[in-house]
Amino acid sequence: MTSKPNVRQPSHVACRDCSLSSLCLPLALSIKDIDQLDHIIKRGRPLKKGEHLFLEGDPFTSVFAVRSGAIKTYTATNEGEEQITGFYLPSEILGLSGMDTDTYPVSAQAMETTMICEIPFEQLETLSDQFPELRRHLMRLMSKRIREDQQMMMLLSKKNADERIATFLINLASRFRRRGFSSQSFRLSMSRNEMGNYLGLAVETVSRVFTRFQKNGLISAVGKEIEIRNSVELCALAGGKTLEPNPIATSA
Amino acid sequence: MTSKPNVRQPSHVACRDCSLSSLCLPLALSIKDIDQLDHIIKRGRPLKKGEHLFLEGDPFTSVFAVRSGAIKTYTATNEGEEQITGFYLPSEILGLSGMDTDTYPVSAQAMETTMICEIPFEQLETLSDQFPELRRHLMRLMSKRIREDQQMMMLLSKKNADERIATFLINLASRFRRRGFSSQSFRLSMSRNEMGNYLGLAVETVSRVFTRFQKNGLISAVGKEIEIRNSVELCALAGGKTLEPNPIATSA
DNA sequence: CGCTGGCTTGATCCTTCTCAAGGGCAGTGG
DNA sequence: CCACTGCCCTTGAGAAGGATCAAGCCAGCG
Numbered sequence: 001m002t003s004k005p006n007v008r009q010p011s012h013v014a015c016r017d018c019s020l021s022s023l024c025l026p027l028a029l030s031i032k033d034i035d036q037l038d039h040i041i042k043r044g045r046p047l048k049k050g051e052h053l054f055l056e057g058d059p060f061t062s063v064f065a066v067r068s069g070a071i072k073t074y075t076a077t078n079e080g081e082e083q084i085t086g087f088y089l090p091s092e093i094l095g096l097s098g099m100d101t102d103t104y105p106v107s108a109q110a111m112e113t114t115m116i117c118e119i120p121f122e123q124l125e126t127l128s129d130q131f132p133e134l135r136r137h138l139m140r141l142m143s144k145r146i147r148e149d150q151q152m153m154m155l156l157s158k159k160n161a162d163e164r165i166a167t168f169l170i171n172l173a174s175r176f177r178r179r180g181f182s183s184q185s186f187r188l189s190m191s192r193n194e195m196g197n198y199l200g201l202a203v204e205t206v207s208r209v210f211t212r213f214q215k216n217g218l219i220s221a222v223g224k225e226i227e228i229r230n231s232v233e234l235c236a237l238a239g240g241k242t243l244e245p246n247p248i249a250t251s252a
Numbered sequence: 253m254t255s256k257p258n259v260r261q262p263s264h265v266a267c268r269d270c271s272l273s274s275l276c277l278p279l280a281l282s283i284k285d286i287d288q289l290d291h292i293i294k295r296g297r298p299l300k301k302g303e304h305l306f307l308e309g310d311p312f313t314s315v316f317a318v319r320s321g322a323i324k325t326y327t328a329t330n331e332g333e334e335q336i337t338g339f340y341l342p343s344e345i346l347g348l349s350g351m352d353t354d355t356y357p358v359s360a361q362a363m364e365t366t367m368i369c370e371i372p373f374e375q376l377e378t379l380s381d382q383f384p385e386l387r388r389h390l391m392r393l394m395s396k397r398i399r400e401d402q403q404m405m406m407l408l409s410k411k412n413a414d415e416r417i418a419t420f421l422i423n424l425a426s427r428f429r430r431r432g433f434s435s436q437s438f439r440l441s442m443s444r445n446e447m448g449n450y451l452g453l454a455v456e457t458v459s460r461v462f463t464r465f466q467k468n469g470l471i472s473a474v475g476k477e478i479e480i481r482n483s484v485e486l487c488a489l490a491g492g493k494t495l496e497p498n499p500i501a502t503s504a
Numbered sequence: 505c506g507c508t509g510g511c512t513t514g515a516t517c518c519t520t521c522t523c524a525a526g527g528g529c530a531g532t533g534g
Numbered sequence: 535c536c537a538c539t540g541c542c543c544t545t546g547a548g549a550a551g552g553a554t555c556a557a558g559c560c561a562g563c564g
Contacts, residue, residue, distance in 0.1 A: 075402070077410055078491035085402050097399050100392030105399050129384055136377075140352030142394040147349050147357050149401035150327070150337050156408035157452030158329055161552070192511065200409030202553050207512050223511085223561090239330035413520070444543065454521055459544050475529090475543090505564100512559075522549075532538080 014038050020067065020091040020179075033131050040127065042118040043067075047110035053094075056107045060098035062118045066090050069114025070189035073106040074197075084198040087111075087190060089175055095121075096142055111189045156200050159239070164199045165209045166237035169219065173228060185227040266290050272343040272431075276317050276369075285383050292379065294370040295319075299362035305346075308359045312350035314370045318342050321366025322441035325358040336450040339363075339442060341427055347373075348394055363441045408452050411491070416451045417461045418489035421471065425480060437479040 015021055015038040042062075047053060053064060056075055064071075071088040085106050088094045098104040099121070128135040155164055177183035188195070196206040213219045218234050220227045228234060267273055267290040294314075299305060305316060308327055316323075323340040337358050340346045350356040351373070380387040407416055429435035440447070448458040465471045470486050472479045480486060 075406070077406065081410075083406050083410060085405065097395055097402065099395035101395075101399075105402070125388070132381055135387065139390070139394070142391070142398065143349055143351035143353075145398055146394065146401065147353075149398065149405065150349065150357070152405055153337065153401065153408060154327070154329065154335050156405060157450075158333075158335060191509095198409075203511080204513085204554080205552060208552095211512075443541090455543080456522085456545085457520060459542095460520095463544075507564085508562090510560090510562105512557100514557085515555085517552100517554075519550105519552090521551090522547105524546085524548105525544105526546105527542105527544080529540100529542085531540090534535100534537080 015041065018067070020065075033134065036127060037119075037134075040120060040123040042120070043115075047114045047116065049110055049112050051110050053108040053110065053116060054104050056105065057103050060095075060102055060104055060121065062120045063093055063095035063099075063124065064108070065093050065117040065119065067115040067117055070111045071108050071114060071116075072111050072190065072194065073108045075106045082197065084194055087198065089189075090179055092175075093141060096138075096145065099142075111194075161201055161205050161209050162212070163237055163239060164201060165195075165206065165213070166218075166234050167239065168195065168199060169226065169228065170231070170235055170238045172226075173231070183228070184231075185225070188224040188226055191224075267293065270319075272317075272319065276343045276345070285386065288379060289371075289386075292372060292375040294372070295368075299366045299368065301362055301364050303362050305360040305362065305368060306356050308357065309355050312347075312354055312356055312373065314372045315345055315347035315351075315376065316360070317345050317369040317371065319367040319369055322363045323360050323366060323368075324363050324442065324446065325360045327358045334449065336446055339450065341441075342431055344427075345393060348390075348397065351394075363446075413453055413457050413461050414464070415489055415491060416453060417447075417458065417465070418470075418486050419491065420447065420451055421478065421480065422483070422487055422490040425483070435480070436483075437477070440476040440478055443476075 014035075016034050021034070047069070053071060066088045068090050070090075071094060072084055073086045073088070073094060074082045074084045077083050086094070088108075094108060095104065097106065124134075124138075128138060155167055159167065172186065172188070173183035176186045190198070192206045192210075193203045195201075196203045199206070201209075210219075210221050213234075214221060216233075218228075218230045218237075220229055266287075267276075268286045270276070273286070299321070305323060318340050320342050323346060324336055325338045325340070325346060326334045326336045329335050338346070340360075346360060347356065349358065376386075376390075380390060407419055411419065424438065424440070425435035428438045442450070444458045444462075445455045447453075448455045451458070453461075462471075462473050465486075466473060468485075470480075470482045470489075472481055
């Protein structure tokens with residue numbers, strides 16, 4: 001059993017020593033296999049807030065694991081606005097959607113100082129030729145992603161503003177918890193604007209819902225610091241599940 | 253070069269003789285490999301309209317290729333309503349989203365008389381252990397699906413009713429074309445209701461948009477028969493691309 | 505100290521939903 | 535063959551949830 005993950009990690013821990021390892025890629029690999037994976041992973045490259053990991057249209061070369069910090073992916077709408085497609089927290093994998101094209105279909109940008117593990121895809125493929133378990137794990141990752149995206153579509157096509165934001169908060173909470181952090185209080189890495197963009201809502205709506213949630217004692221929010229004060233109610237709004245409903249995250 | 257696909261096929265054509273083979277799974281396999289895949293595929297089972305291929309919660313055993321007809325997948329919202337998550341036309345693969353769970357996360361129902369190829373997943377996995385190409389193809393399928401879902405999320409969070417329906421029609425058109433059918437005129441396999449459900453719109457809105465599109469000479473619609481009369485304009489509404497924007501379908 | 509960017513709040517507008525009703529087509533049974 | 539009965543589609547009128555527009559506020563920062 002490893003200890004709780006830390007936000008900040010030394011730059012070059014090996015996979016086998018990384019406290020996120022049980023959450024990240026190598027989940028399914030034996031220790032020996034992990035060492036192999038370890039060799040192909042490029043570390044370092046701490047990104048400052050606003051820096052890009054890759055741009056839409058860049059040649060697809062690698063998938064990435066967030067080690068600390070937070071990344072958003074986005075694409076341009078036809079009118080040239082930004083459409084955020086996902087937020088990635090430590091131990092989460094991004095870049096998979098480029099796999100069947102030769103370029104990334106989205107851009108990835110750091111929302112705060114962020115450490116990344118880069119996994120060159122070609123070598124990952126070679127390695128996964130050797131280890132069926134790694135392969136299956138990759139498949140599962142993608143399949144999970146598909147299910148989560150479908151949850152997101154449901155949110156976008158059927159839920160109102162309150163429900164969307166409740167769902168989003170509960171989802172974040174469960175992802176934090178999974179990483180060993182408090183699911184009761186945490187810090188949002190994205191602005192209200194980005195949240196609204198992602199959820200298909202105007203900033204003003206996000207703000208109003210936050211205000212209302214606070215009036216009703218569901219949460220308290222000071223800037224980006226969030227505390228969930230009534231998770232039962234919030235989960236109900238989010239639509240059922242006692243915790244952990246939506247995209248990207250968790251699930252056993 | 254095979255001839256154009258037919259809607260109705262004899263019940264037990266081998267994969268190598270199936271006119272959809274270039275569109276369906278075995279794309280990447282050599283002839284010899286196709287024969288192996290051929291052995292594990294279960295055919296037959298023509299579904300009548302309304303019959304289910306599998307239900308949400310059923311144990312996950314297989315992925316399926318539509319041979320003729322049309323399938324919709326759906327799940328239940330928290331309020332118990334139906335939420336349609338996808339429409340599948342001949343040569344398209346469904347069931348992949350169950351891959352990392354032991355049960356299907358959605359139900360799949362025939363919208364008209366439908367022929368299906370069933371591919372038991374366990375055997376597919378074994379086979380894909382042998383053939384890296386098959387494996388990569390599966391990966392690509394899932395990765396494509398992820399990108400298409402993201403297009404769909406964009407549609408749901410940013411597009412208005414007109415744009416959604418234009419996008420949907422253009423998408424269908426390009427899928428039909430890819431199968432060798434006319435992309436100018438085709439028959440919808442879904443009702444206005446189902447379309448609205450999928451696109452996050454009320455039936456009435458769908459109906460009104462159809463009426464307006466006809467007044468403006470964009471399309472003509474008689475019942476489920478659709479003719480695209482001004483594809484340039486329609487594509488523009490759908491947001492750019494000369495053809496083939498959205499979910500599930502095509503792309504090179 | 506003044507600026508800038510992000511957040512909040514208020515007022516108004518607009519798109520789409522909802523409710524209600526009517527028409528058409530298809531399948532069923534007399 | 536025709537009437538009946540659903541279901542689907544269309545159209546209209548009204549309601550509502552968010553978007554948009556417009557200020558003002560607050561905190562961090564040069």
